[in-house]
Amino acid sequence: MTSQPPSSPLPPEQPAEAVPTCYRHPDRETWVRCQRCDRPICPDCMRDAAVGFQCPECVAEGNKGIRQAKSAFGGSVVGTPYVTWTLLAINVLVFGAEFLIGDRVTRELAMWPAGVALGEYHRLVTAAVVHSSVFHILFNSWALYVVGPYLERAFGHVRYLALYVLSALGGATLGMWFDPLNQPTVGASGAIFGLFGAIFVVSRRLNMDVRGIAMLIGLNLLITFVVPGISWTGHIGGLVTGAALAAALAYAPKGNRTLWQVAALVGALAILLALVFVRSGAILASLA
The missing domain is CATH 1.20.1540.10 (Rhomboid-like)
Structure with missing residues (x-):
């Protein structure tokens, strides 16, 4: 009768990775993140950026430093009269x-x-x-x-x-x-x-x-x-x-x-x- 080497123990089961949700819409799953603040954003919150997407808050923050266009004599620019x-x-x-x-x-x-x-x-x-x-x-x-x-x-x-x-x-x-x-x-x-x-x-x-x-x-x-x-x-x-x-x-x-x-x-x-x-x-x- 020959002896068998003891079997190695099974590795513990790894927990499934949690799916991130949009920071503004917690019921929506998403894997896309804002390029500035790294928060998850759903398609409704994505704003096109030079690279990837940004969230609405980061876009608004970035626009604060941009001088708004004016008409010839100081009013807001008019598209449709x-x-x-x-x-x-x-x-x-x-x-x-x-x-x-x-x-x-x-x-x-x-x-x-x-x-x-x-x-x-x-x-x-x-x-x-x-x-x-x-x-x-x-x-x-x-x-x-x-x-x-x-x-x-x-x-x-x-x-x-x-x-x-x-x-x-x-x-x-x-x-x-x-x-x-x-x-x-x-x-x-x-x-x-x-x-x-x-x-x-x-x-x-x-x-x-x-x-x-x-x-x-x-x-x-x-x-x-x-x-x-x-x-x-x-x-x-x-x-x-x-x-x-x-x-x-x-x-x-x-x-x-x-x-x-x-x-x-x-x-x-x-x-x-x-x-x-x-x-x-x-x-x-x-x-x-």
């Missing part, structure tokens, strides 16, 4: 309401000095979305479509919208002082003339040929004073306001440019409102 398309849509929708409902829309939104003096201050701006005819809205919409996107990309969404609204307010303010007290006026023409003035100033600032826009402004001013039934106050007030604001925005010093531009916009608003309140007091006194 959303403000222009929105203004066009509002004009069309209100005109559709005028067509369906009738004069009630005009009575509620039109600008007339006595109505503003009696406390209906919304008319100073709402009149810019009401139009008297198909030709009226077609011309203003065409002008906004042609000029608006260029200025929106030059100034950024917010500055451009402020320029548009304040130009409309500038036209209404001049109307407060020189239009008959009970004469209603409607249309975006004050704002459009403000954009005409602005694009002239911007073109000069960028050393571009301004003869075309100068001829356009001159022709429209001629029509303003030759054709009856057109509010010269809205056109002139909008033109002067738009040109002045565009100059303040375009020629603001680069150091603290945003501060200078905000001060110009707020200052213009304060001046226009002061003129409205002074005129409102005079109108109320005359009606007493």
Whole structure:
């Protein structure tokens, strides 16, 4: 009988390696890790990097040191001119309401000095979305479509919208002082003339040929004073306001440019409102 050598003991069983899960979505398994912080990230959290992927937090941290692109005059870079398309849509929708409902829309939104003096201050701006005819809205919409996107990309969404609204307010303010007290006026023409003035100033600032826009402004001013039934106050007030604001925005010093531009916009608003309140007091006194 021969003896057998004792059998060697079996190695202990190794525990299975735990599958890592995304640090933001613990229910999702993943073997991909952020190249910066080495945390596991799922496909929804992967951001392309120069090598591999990074997590959203590391991408945000890295972007803090990157200077954000700006438009020509300090606003955010504009891809799609959303403000222009929105203004066009509002004009069309209100005109559709005028067509369906009738004069009630005009009575509620039109600008007339006595109505503003009696406390209906919304008319100073709402009149810019009401139009008297198909030709009226077609011309203003065409002008906004042609000029608006260029200025929106030059100034950024917010500055451009402020320029548009304040130009409309500038036209209404001049109307407060020189239009008959009970004469209603409607249309975006004050704002459009403000954009005409602005694009002239911007073109000069960028050393571009301004003869075309100068001829356009001159022709429209001629029509303003030759054709009856057109509010010269809205056109002139909008033109002067738009040109002045565009100059303040375009020629603001680069150091603290945003501060200078905000001060110009707020200052213009304060001046226009002061003129409205002074005129409102005079109108109320005359009606007493």
